[in-house]
Amino acid sequence: MADLRSTTTRALPGGYSFAVASVIFGPLFGPGYLLLRDAVSTPRSYLTDSALGLGDAAPRAVPQDAALAIASSIVDGGVVVKLILFAALWLSGWGAAALVRSMLSGVAVGPQLVAATVVMWNPYVAERLLQGHWSLLVGYAALPWTAKAAIELRSGSGVRGWCALAVCLGAAGLTPTGALLAIVVAVVLVRPKQLIGVGAMAVVTSAPWLYAAIASGAGATTSDPAGVAAFAARAEPGLATFGSLAGLGGIWNSAAVPTSRTSGFAFVGTALLLGVVVIGAPYLWRRRQDRAVFALACTAIGALLFAAVAATPLGISAGEWLVVEVPGAGLLRDTQKWIALVVPLYALAAAAGCQAIVARFAEPEQPNPARFLTPAASILLLLVALPDLVWGVGGALRPVRYPASWERVAESIDTDLPGAVVVVPEGMFRAFPYTGRAPVLDPAPRMLPRDVLQSGELIVAQGRVDGEGSRAAEVEQLLATGAPVTELAVQGVGWILVERTAVGRAGKPDVSIDGVERLYADDELALYRVPGVAAEDEKPRGAALFAHAMWSALLAGGILGSVFYIVIRVRRRPDES
Structure with missing residues (x-):
């Protein structure tokens, strides 16, 4: 008892x-x-x-x-x-x-x-x-x-x-x-x-x-x-x-x-x-x-x-x-x-x-x-x-449904080709028709199989807070000024994603893009390929993966050790009684 x-x-x-x-x-x-x-x-x-x-x-x-x-x-x-x-x-x-x-x-x-x-x-x-x-x-x-x-x-x-x-x-x-x-x-x-x-x-x-x-x-x-x-x-x-x-x-x-x-x-x-x-x-x-x-x-x-x-x-x-x-x-x-x-x-x-x-x-x-x-x-x-x-x-915490366009855009990006993705409208936050009134972090960096350039700039009630991404800020400026796509290619931009229904920092997307190949387009999204992008230097992924493996091993080792202790303790109880 x-x-x-x-x-x-x-x-x-x-x-x-x-x-x-x-x-x-x-x-x-x-x-x-x-x-x-x-x-x-x-x-x-x-x-x-x-x-x-x-x-x-x-x-x-x-x-x-x-x-x-x-x-x-x-x-x-x-x-x-x-x-x-x-x-x-x-x-x-x-x-x-x-x-x-x-x-x-x-x-x-x-x-x-x-x-x-x-x-x-x-x-x-x-x-x-x-x-x-x-x-x-x-x-x-x-x-x-x-x-x-x-x-x-x-x-x-x-x-x-x-x-x-x-x-x-x-x-x-x-x-x-x-x-x-x-x-x-x-x-x-x-x-x-x-x-x-x-x-x-x-x-x-x-x-x-x-x-x-x-x-x-x-x-x-x-x-x-x-x-x-x-x-x-x-x-x-x-x-x-x-x-x-x-x-x-x-x-x-x-x-x-x-x-x-x-x-x-x-x-x-x-x-x-x-x-x-x-x-x-x-x-x-x-x-x-x-x-x-x-x-x-x-x-x-x-x-x-x-x-x-x-x-x-x-x-x-x-x-x-x-x-x-x-x-x-x-x-x-x-x-x-x-x-x-x-x-x-x-x-x-x-x-x-x-x-x-x-x-x-x-x-x-x-x-x-x-x-x-x-x-x-x-x-x-x-x-x-x-x-x-x-x-x-x-x-307020209600789940949303993504349009099928996102999956099709992700499938349209050839990961064997070099280059990063830049998104229009610029900025990290935006509102979509399916997300309600609250601004949301752009899902593109998590949704797409290539790196998405983001400056990290935030617009808050007190004004603007600059981010750390200088390269992304330069690319956003090139897009805003209508620079030729050759300049985007020099910056390592391989794709341009236009989120047509999104309202971003400067309102809805309004961009004219010449000299690019359209890979996908519908009422929600449009994806373009920038030609002439040179291969980038590889990042030190091996060491980063090792650091992540160390963290994972600490967590997994702790869990296994704790489970082992619980099993041993449960087995000992009948003997102690």
């Missing part, structure tokens, strides 16, 4: 988190592809130089794009992205429950469910979904698991702890930001003598984007200082910037915000969330001598202060100096995303507060409504604090 109760206690948070993830995921269970702002899923993507991070732009989607290119050669890419996103939502809550169970002695199921709700149902998750940062949410989901693995490693869990940490860092390493978030959590929690091992794992999990930044030259490139103010955290109605950040909101893009956070209700929602969290503060204060609690608290406070100060005039000035003088510092400019480091502490505090209330009003081993009502009330308050996260953030 005791074993059955223990199994139920451990399984219930996972089942609860699965149900909550399903409510959030909502419309994405239907057929179609995720295509919203920065999120681009396609039926098939390809292992191009850009997918390996060897293009002109900074390798922000490495190793994500390469992993999807390989996976989509086996399974539909849209399904792969949906599975990863759903798993991230589900495992974030389950991980929060597992973390508090490992840190709070004798914690009941109710407080674990409260912790799971705090991590899953908050403005950070909603805003990153609306911004299309599905892969960042993988790193976000890894944080409670990383904290748990690091704490257990600190307590002497040995090989099992290292395997668990390898899985966490490898999964978080799907994006550079995710890798850095998980590395920070691991570093602050392990013992000093374990830092060498963590450092080695950090290098391996970051190898794909670190190598790509060095090999492509992006690592030596500075960023447009205009991006610092453009991507700074934003104050919500009724809240200062610090209050918005403390409530896990304040993303830079006011268009990627749930409706409930665009009015005075943002203050109410923040108060409800912080109310559930702050109740546990006295309990955590009494445990301040606990190294793990102290480290999580310092990390959370540091993340909040960093994001808040970075949004002040002084912080913006310092950030502008940093991105101009320090190559690669542009990775830090979206400062609000770093408040993900607050979430493990919030989960712990919410569970601790719920547990303290139950302990105060419920007698041990005696039936008492407080055991149920306290966590139920806390969960209800958290849900009310952000009512429009339900069903794909109010239906």
Whole structure:
């Protein structure tokens, strides 16, 4: 009976988190592809130089794009992205429950469910979904698991702890930001003598984007200082910037915000969330001598202060100096995303507060409504604090269907011929009739089997933020000025794709192209071949592939080691009994 109760206690948070993830995921269970702002899923993507991070732009989607290119050669890419996103939502809550169970002695199921709700149902998750940062949410989901693995490693869990940490860092390493978030959590929690091992794992999990930044030259490139103010955290109605950040909101893009956070209700929602969290503060204060609690608290406070100060005039000035003088510092400019480091502490505090209330009003081993009502009330308050996260953030996350034109264009490109693709209209973002009103990242770089030149330039409410792609910017200028195709060929342009129904930076495409061969055309897309393109120098793909293989081996090795440990543990149980 005791074993059955223990199994139920451990399984219930996972089942609860699965149900909550399903409510959030909502419309994405239907057929179609995720295509919203920065999120681009396609039926098939390809292992191009850009997918390996060897293009002109900074390798922000490495190793994500390469992993999807390989996976989509086996399974539909849209399904792969949906599975990863759903798993991230589900495992974030389950991980929060597992973390508090490992840190709070004798914690009941109710407080674990409260912790799971705090991590899953908050403005950070909603805003990153609306911004299309599905892969960042993988790193976000890894944080409670990383904290748990690091704490257990600190307590002497040995090989099992290292395997668990390898899985966490490898999964978080799907994006550079995710890798850095998980590395920070691991570093602050392990013992000093374990830092060498963590450092080695950090290098391996970051190898794909670190190598790509060095090999492509992006690592030596500075960023447009205009991006610092453009991507700074934003104050919500009724809240200062610090209050918005403390409530896990304040993303830079006011268009990627749930409706409930665009009015005075943002203050109410923040108060409800912080109310559930702050109740546990006295309990955590009494445990301040606990190294793990102290480290999580310092990390959370540091993340909040960093994001808040970075949004002040002084912080913006310092950030502008940093991105101009320090190559690669542009990775830090979206400062609000770093408040993900607050979430493990919030989960712990919410569970601790719920547990303290139950302990105060419920007698041990005696039936008492407080055991149920306290966590139920806390969960209800958290849900009310952000009512429009339900069903794909109010239906905003709905799958789209690509026209058949995209597949035909991809088939029309001969990968044996040299050259890259340039897209008209110019710019990275556009709107299609089938995507709704929100701008979307151009799917061409993921959809086509050749590199697509993109400058990385962004148009935001505050103005223009220049990208790192100088070659792409030059090509876009040639197209805009009607330069002869011979000049495009000199720049290595082999194909021109005209997205006829797209509305881009300069409106709908209006281009006259002479001296090119039309390969495909319909009402949606037109593809042209530029003659006389010389073969380009080969990029160092071998080393890039090796870096990706190292990351994959870390993740796979950690998974296999963890599974092996679980199997051994299950087999030993009958013998122990």
